[in-house]
Amino acid sequence: MxxxxxxxxxxxxxxxxxxxxxxxxxxxxxxxxxxxxxxxxxxxxxxxxxxxxxxxxxxxxxxxxxxxxxxxxxxxxxxxxxxxxxxxxxxxxxxxxxxxxxxxxxxxxxxxxxxxxxxxxxxxxxxxxxxxxxxxxxxxxxxxxxxxxxxxxxxxxxxxxxxxxxxxxxxxxxxxxxxxxxxxxxxxxxxxxxxxxxxxxxxxxxxxxxxxxxxxxxxxxxxxxxxxxxxxxxxxVCQCSRERVEQTLVSLGAHELERLIEEDEQAEVVCHFCNEAYVFDKDDMQVILTQAKS
Ligand SMILES: [Zn+2]
Missing domain, CATH: 3.55.30.10 (Hsp33 domain)
Structure with a gap:
């Protein structure tokens, strides 16, 4: 090339x-x-x-x-x-x-x-x-x-x-x-x-x-x-970011987030456009759940 x-x-x-x-x-x-x-x-x-x-x-x-x-x-x-x-x-x-x-x-x-x-x-x-x-x-x-x-x-x-x-x-x-x-x-x-x-x-x-x-x-x-x-x-250029993915997770709502935490403990979200994987561990997920509830 x-x-x-x-x-x-x-x-x-x-x-x-x-x-x-x-x-x-x-x-x-x-x-x-x-x-x-x-x-x-x-x-x-x-x-x-x-x-x-x-x-x-x-x-x-x-x-x-x-x-x-x-x-x-x-x-x-x-x-x-x-x-x-x-x-x-x-x-x-x-x-x-x-x-x-x-x-x-x-x-x-x-x-x-x-x-x-x-x-x-x-x-x-x-x-x-x-x-x-x-x-x-x-x-x-x-x-x-x-x-x-x-x-x-x-x-x-x-x-x-x-x-x-x-x-x-x-x-x-x-x-x-x-x-x-x-x-x-x-x-x-x-x-x-x-x-x-x-x-x-x-x-x-x-x-x-x-x-x-x-x-x-x-x-x-x-x-x-x-x-x-x-x-x-x-x-x-991909416009994705950890913050944006977090917001998407928050928008899933408390009920769905609780289910995710119970099943997998963590969440991995892969951006379709750039193939970047964003991983949220148990603690991250609790913070996101708190946001979703507020
Ligand atoms: Zn991306």
Whole structure:
């Protein structure tokens, strides 16, 4: 794995009628692989999902955040990714230990583990009373096409989404990243055809990243006249903490806590997102029980 920091760039082209994002998520995806012990095909599926989520997070503002849930009928089960406007991303899969033989193109069979039926649900916390919710059926299970479909149908923004994860023979992540090109109103048919041609003839995201291209170079590959607006560091961050887990335990209520203390004497709570285990011994549990009673 190359030791370059994960980074996202935002750009625009054709007088603001095209909006574009490109990102390298190699470190993020490898961190998730290590934390969740994902097998290669699962690493690719989770990696593509968090890469899309990282770019969708960059479309948010301030303290807004979002959750992507890929609920396919494949053996990986649900894939969950969370991100925000600060470039903080986390994610997990229900079954990290799934791996399939390569598909007919010699690539990791992401559709095979995700499944070709199901839904992609997106929930955005925009600081309003109710979160924004969007849901689309899975159309391919390869995820790039599925997010393309999500943007077209749920957000009414025609987009091209490229996502890629390249896994080494030792199962670590060699490169990961992606791009989203969004076509805004006012483009001519010729301009759209030009962009589609560039996307159709471009090498895969992982090929470009493996050649050492930076996210802005990847964008310029697709949109030669792209103006880079700004960048954002992308990193794995989990918001869990011992205090938060304690509060969750308190919220179980005195009755349930008494039962837990009687049965197990202690409690161990594992965070789904980072796999960190929080252990509360008998004394800790008594303190939590007192809090629950007050
Ligand atoms: Zn956590």
């Amino acid at each position: 190359e030791n370059k920091k994960d980074r996202l760039v935002r750009g625009t082209a054709l007088n603001g009628r095209v909006r574009a994002f490109a990102v390298r998520t190699t470190e993020l995806v490898d961190e998730l692989r290590r934390r969740h012990d994902t097998y290669p095909t699962a690493t690719a599926a989770l990696g593509r999902t968090v890469t899309a989520a990282a770019m969708m997070g960059a479309m948010l503002k301030g303290r807004e955040k979002l959750t992507v849930m890929v609920k396919g009928n494949g053996p990986i089960g649900q894939i969950v990714a969370e991100s925000n406007a600060l470039g903080e991303v986390r994610g997990y899969v229900h079954n990290p230990h799934v791996h399939l033989p390569s598909n007919s193109q010699g690539k990791l069979d992401v559709a095979g583990v995700v499944g070709t039926e199901g839904f992609i649900d997106v929930s955005k916390d925009l600081g309003l009373k109710e979160p924004y919710r969007g849901s689309v059926p899975i159309v391919s299970g390869e995820l790039g096409d599925d997010f393309t479909y999500y943007f077209a149908v749920s957000e009414q923004t025609p987009s091209a989404v490229g996502l890629g994860v390249l896994v080494e023979t030792d199962n670590s992540v060699r490169v990961a990243g992606g791009f989203i090109i969004q076509l805004l109103p006012g483009l001519t048919d010729e301009e759209i055809t030009e962009i589609e041609k560039a996307i159709g003839s471009m090498p895969s995201v992982t090929t470009l990243l493996d050649q050492g291209l930076e996210p802005e170079e990847m964008l310029r590959y697709l949109l030669p006249d792209a103006e880079i607006l700004d960048g954002l560091d992308i990193q794995f």
